Amino acid sequence: MKSYVTSYNALFTRRAPDAPAVERIEIPLIQRDYAQGREGDAVARIRANFLDALHNAVTTDTPISLDFVYGDVENGTLHPLDGQQRLTTLFLLHWYLGWRADRLDQEQGWKRFSYATRASARLFCERLSGCKPPADVKVHAWLKDQHWFLHTWQHDPTIQSMLVMIEAIHKRFADADCATAWKRLVDVEAPAISFHLLPIEQMGGLSEDLYIKMNSRGKPLTPFENFKARFEQVLEISCPGRVEEFAQKVDGAWADMLWPYRGSHDIVDDEFLRYFQFVTDVCEWHEGRLPSGAVAPLAERVYGPGNKKAATHLDFLVRCFDTWVDVDIRSVFSETFTLKPTLIDSDNTSKVVLFGLAGSATVDLFAECCLGQVRSSWPRTLFLYAVLIHRLHDTNEFSRRLRVLRNLIEASGSELRSEKMPVLLADVRRLIVEGTLDGILAFNQAQVADERLKAELLTKAPALERHLFHLEDHPVLRGSLAAFELDNEVFERRARAFHEVFTSENLPLLTGALLAAGDYSRSRNRRFFQFGSGSNLFQWREILAGASRAHLAGVREVLGRLLDAITEREGDVRSALESFRDHWLETTDKDGRDWRWYFVKYPEMRAGLSGIYAAVNGAMGYSVCMLDRSQMNSWYRDPYLSAIQREAGVPNAIDEPWFMGYEKEPRWMRLKKSGTEIQCVRGGLLLRAPAAEPHAKAFSRVCVAHGVGADLLLKVPQVDVGGRQLDTEDRVRLGAALVRDLASAGL
Structure with a gap:
């Protein structure tokens, strides 16, 4: 030796x-x-x-x-x-x-x-x-x-x-x-x-x-040190001329850049790896592949000698890090995005409002990436990618293009999936870098078409930009204006009226007033109908967005009718909504009372949290279920029985009318003392007599007084209108009177 x-x-x-x-x-x-x-x-x-x-x-x-x-x-x-x-x-x-x-x-x-x-x-x-x-x-x-x-x-x-x-x-x-x-x-x-x-x-x-x-003096490497060592070995083969550059920057300028985002242990290892993985995922998507596996094998697959585009990907990686060096990153994002819309009279609409970033109190998407929040959110991923390619390409009209991207993302909930990310990134690049909607394939196509129409409107009437942007930023619409006529003659005043009307405090009145303007409901399928909620503002998005302009033609007509009435009002908005509702009830009364008349008349019938109703035979009528949730596997109410209970004014005499089961199953509202039950049917109100003998005489007297025959049906007078049998008397009022008398009789 x-x-x-x-x-x-x-x-x-x-x-x-x-x-x-x-x-x-x-x-x-x-x-x-x-x-x-x-x-x-x-x-x-x-x-x-x-x-x-x-x-x-x-x-x-x-x-x-x-x-x-x-x-x-x-x-x-x-x-x-x-x-x-x-x-x-x-x-x-x-x-x-x-x-x-x-x-x-x-x-x-x-x-x-x-x-x-x-x-x-x-x-x-x-x-x-x-x-x-x-x-x-x-x-x-x-x-x-x-x-x-x-x-x-x-x-x-x-x-x-x-x-x-x-x-x-x-x-x-x-x-x-x-x-x-x-x-x-x-x-x-x-x-x-x-x-x-x-x-x-x-x-x-x-x-x-x-x-x-x-x-016994060797020291195990930390995962980060091990990753850097292995990655440099990969680059020694695939991109030897840039190994030293990477090595110096990773512990030099890039570490300094990441320092404000360090964790509690005053190191930036995890933060570096998360951003590194984000950029590497992007490289995979650029090649049409879906990222998979741990970061080390993923990095070798993207930047290693087996990839012909390794040098291109490494250059992109370096640029994606370098673009943030000596930059106030938080300011970049705070000057680009906001979580709250500006006041509708403000001329400043340059910031893009971000919606639905659950659990986030910041618009700093770089920070979110370092914390591991971006990779679990497709919208965050696409927004951060958009900011990156804007910085790398110094694109024009970035705020406007980013706003369009926001609108597309908000309308594309079902389209944002992992297998579509390669095409989605290509669409983002086309929109941000080239500034065109041509060739956008992965995002919601109805929204793409609507963005073209909005651009045409602003070309004809550029003064409407502020009003259009404020409307897009409304938390219910989130960029979708398919429920609005893009007509420069009416757009501004309807936009202002919309902001006034669609507030949480106005919802109970709005549900009635808009229904008075017309049947704006949207059919979810052959059983369910979607209406707006009187307690949940965001449920209205199911009505006003998420479909093509053609599918929202009925909603657009009804909404425009109500907004026009609001713009012509005298007094405050609430008074205008009440006046519109009451006028419709008065003028419609003589033509027969259909389901819509009852829903407008009685707020209790619009009290479902979800705004969803299940109708027998797929048609709204006198047999309807009012849901608090989106499905019928939980408790729900019968809107007619709920309105009768409320109008009767004897709440202690009646069991709360909550039900389970399918809409075709009978729903009986029960009086507590006697067990007498009432069901709303097409021809009126059907009763079920009490089982106990002591209540029989009292029950019979009340039935006679109200014209209830041997069939136990309180018939509501009706008239034929276009093949439909419509009530000529108010069944809720008749039912409430019946319940009061039953309760007074000790039943």
């Missing part, structure tokens, strides 16, 4: 014919952090003793040997497996004495020292090698104050240890003749400090596992 006596600087000059040629030193993956500069009394004593020995060696004629340094020399690079701590200290000592002796400009081998995976330490060593502090400074503080010193380095244990050691060297060598000490340190023939280099091949090959077992 043969070793070679050498010094640190002499390593880089071949001394013997069979000695390995060393061109650089690189601390390998398995090594721990530099520890000789750690804080603590025990380490401080060891450090002081070691520096005393080094000081004595370079200032007197008593050279020392630092024992064996084991290492593997491969392609001119020495990977020390034992000796990392001593070599790092010698590197720092060479820099210090070179600085004090004014020899830093000399090209010496000692400068070629780095760390394989801890790129932060590698970059620090590189910057330190050419750094010349002024005389009589506290070196530690001066270095930290330099423009190239990154915030993240304050939390890198290796760099912090180096700074402590530099200050300790400065203190110990402050009064030394550093020019003489430098000569002795780099003396080729008789160096003041030497050691025995034992190449690994002389030991029959030494694996990392064996080294750790032998030495």
